[in-house]
Amino acid sequence: MRPRVDVLVIGAGLAGLMAAWQAAVAGCRVRVITRGPGALFWHAGCVDVLGYAAQDTERPVAAPRDALLHLVNANPAHPYARVGLEGVETALSALQQVCEAAGYPLRGDLSHNWLLPSAVGAFRPTCLAPETMVSGDLARRDPLLIVGFEGMLDFYPELVADNLAEQERPARSVRLDLPSLRERRQLTPVTLAQLFEAPEFRRQVAEALRPKLGRAARVGFPAVLGVHRPLEVKQDLEAKLGREVFEIPTLPPSVPGMRLYTILVEAVRQAGGDVFTGMEAVRAEAENGRVQAVFTEAAARLNPHRAHAFVLATGGLLGGGIVADADGHLREVILGLPVQGPESQTKWFRQEFLASEDHPVYAAGVAVDERFRPVGAKGVPLYTNLFVAGMTLAGDDVIRRRALDGVAVATGYAVGQHAARSVQEAMR
Amino acid sequence: MNTWPVELTLDNCIKCTICVTACPVAAVTDRFPGPKYEGPQAARFRHAGQPTPDHSVDYCSGCRVCNMVCPTGVRIAEINARARASMVAQGALSWRTRLRNNVLARPETLGRWGYRVAPLLNALLHSTWARAAAHVLLGIDRRAPLPTLVREPFTMWFHGRPTPRGAKRRVIYFHGCSTQYYEPRVGRAAVRLLEAHGFEVIVPPQTCCGLPLLSNGEFEAARALYRDNVRRLVGYARQGYPIVGTSTSCTLTLKEEAPELLDIHDDDARLLAERTFDLSEFLVSLAEEGESTPVDLQPVARRALYHAPCQYRAHRLGAPSLELLRRIPELDLVESRADCCGIAGTYGFKREKYDIAMRVGRPLFDQVRESGVSVVICDSETCRWQLAHATGVPAVHPVELLAKAYGV
Known part of the structure; x- marks a missing residue:
């Protein structure tokens, strides 16, 4: 059997798409398969690299680079340690470059975390944020106006403003009741984002909003400022309102996440790769320590997919890459890889659910060697051509650390290169 | 293979709304509130023996884009198709709508009698006054791209030619109604291509796959056709012959749609499904099994746009046609980024849905016009008619270009 592709990537979240893109750029024929484009459609569109350090879960990390250095030294099995600080930095700037080229720059670097408002008005430490969000930085204390839309069910401006005000950020809210929206049967974030692309709709919004601006220095919208040309939408609104404008992530489907998805899928395709949805990987076939095919x-x-190298980026417990049986036994869904984590369900959580310590089950995942190949009990790789990226990896509660996207980007990038190298070795 | 009963999958819905953002129909009309609302949500209010609560499900085009993007495996399009069938069974559609739908959904009936008087019938059916009458009286939109009947159906050509000798293996060809009565050139190309690969091609008697009826909620009529095909074809499947088709929606119906929607899961149905292949899928699998292309491909120096239709993507095999087309030297391929051309079988022919279908297809039509291609390639017949109608660019099946490259 002759493989039709060099690298098969399973999963189209940040990790999978980064890996696919890198492998394709390295000259491999790449195919990405995914059940549905899940993770990025639920994604805030920012890259959290390290928001809270394990040793201090109360105060957000101010400078991710220092905290990362501490983390990789203290925990050599951590996915970040496997990539290395330099590797993290390279991966982040690669992502920034591809977004910049698509006209959607991600602002920030490892020297500093933004503090941006979440959909409920909490403070959200994040390292890279799209240009459309950075004026919402809560390190600043100038007054904010949070805008919502009558009929939009996925964003509550009052909640955001009240919570910000309680945290000493002067904020008010306003809900716009626009005649052009009343006719619509439903208002999803995507519907609104499509409307915002039209200059006439922006004129209506600005007109309704102008009398309500008061002394607000900046105006926060739900993250629906256009699907394809968000910068243009933001700048136009700023010109019309005479105020800085920024986006706050909404409930899913999340437009900023979809923008990243579109940019990365396009990057994969530009590099010659294919991306297919509607394909659920159910099992694999291996021989002589190599994965031969995924079905x-x-x-x-x-449907068999044969390849020289395989990338597993199917997510963790939340994404469906790892599932728990009824008895609490954790297993990886496609190859049945061993999962490092609590042995029984009684050890999943700590005694106090809201304790500041991590719950063991959220750090569960697949243990890998230094090339991100899954290992057995003795630390020996189970398959020489299988690489794991993103949430499937063991080692940390990346949600609690606010490190999910950083781990996905960094490990995805690294795994793409490891997979490409393994293809080159196999061809030799 | 997904063996879950269709309706049970609604419990997998996590309300993420990805399907609504991807739905080509909900994006252009408020008449269809979107797959999440019509599928998993409304399905909770539909009960056997009770009137159906919402008729907007009839605006689902059945394109299956929702299924393809659902991250949790809800079979939304099938839930909608069954909901439409119970509307039909409950008499929620007027007799006039059902008459119209049945006229559109029975291409074989018209073809079987019509080809004998094709020139006359074509002139009649395509005349302005007949289209106006069909528009007003029946509800078949006067602008919709009705195909033209041929004088010599595919099988007449096939059985009228000398049987090539020397083939060591056999394949069964399922031509479908459109190849038989409207585009026999697709069947001729398929037969020649299969013969170039060393196959003896057998074309047994067969009937419409029943998909147009299924997507119009006429399940009982579809059941009769499907049973008939199983009866005629299962013997070949039992002997191990592959059954290969060029009409992507026909092969999908035999593989999955009919048995699943009609709840027919006996051994014969399963065997036929397993042995049925899309032509490109079949050719790619030959290559994957190590077979080399029998001839050096000749260049086809054209710029062409390839659009994988919804029913083709719903096979969930990726893009085998694209893999084959990429092998043709000098073929300058542009890939469609659009999900749907809008026509969705009989949907875009209907008066109340024609405009929706054209709006759904607009991004694709724009891409065809802007890319400056001289031909569009697409695996599904109604999509080809829609694309040619909307853009003025001729549309062909992948097998037609492949046959050209093979020099057959």
């Missing part, structure tokens, strides 16, 4: 569910058959 996806198709109409009336299983």
